[in-house]
Amino acid sequence: MQLGVGTRASVTLKPVRYEFANPARDEWDDNWLVISGDVSAADTKWHFAVPCLMTFEAKQISTWLRSVADGGIPVSVIGDAGVVASLEFTEPNLAFSVGSYQDGSISVRVHFALESRPVGQSCDGRDQFWVEVAATAADLDLSAAEWDKALLAFPDR
Template structure:
């Protein structure tokens, strides 16, 4: 999934597999998704990879991106504009700008931090901001939904 603005700032994210793909217990096998990506900002570019989302988190991210794209312009930031997860490596927030773009702020903490800001404790994430059209955010939501399709939430996987 690509969340890069016209200035080249933003993030790219993908899922590369489960943290424990060979675990016998399906709950452990499907517990964490390994997220790989890169970040681009005025200070530099870096890559990261870590088990940062559950399958449920990944589904919620796709839904959240869809809501961000559908939000009417001119609406001020509220709690629905934020998305946090159990693992603090990744968090999202959005607002709409006065020019009708979605300002997307991706917080990158711990293993996702830039190499010049790595720290042992969470709580001071590096934030990468990109300004995207609603269409770009909706495209990213669609890309992400396709990306995570092989990694259904545990309840869905048990139904298959």
């Protein structure tokens, strides 16, 4: 899944493997996915690969992207404590929020925490660091389809 390709900031995420290769008959341990990310922002670029999404959580991303494309997710306001993401997961490494809807362009924030945040990056007292990417509804629908296709290799175990 690629967001913001060809713009000032971009985020590429993909599931690369289960955290544990051999199922142990434990719903939680069996379904952790390692997510690889490449992020480029105005002042930094970084890569990460961490087990941070459950298979069932990963499926929520494409649904969320399609809802954003349809204008169905409200804009998250930045307050004193930062941004409250509209899509969060068990592990806080990744989260998502909408920055704005304007003239056919949608601003999507991808939030990074813990091991997925750039090394040494200050987060100004927030728990998360985010990158804001510009996209169109068509871009988000395409990203959702790419994400769904990548997840086919990782069914719930």
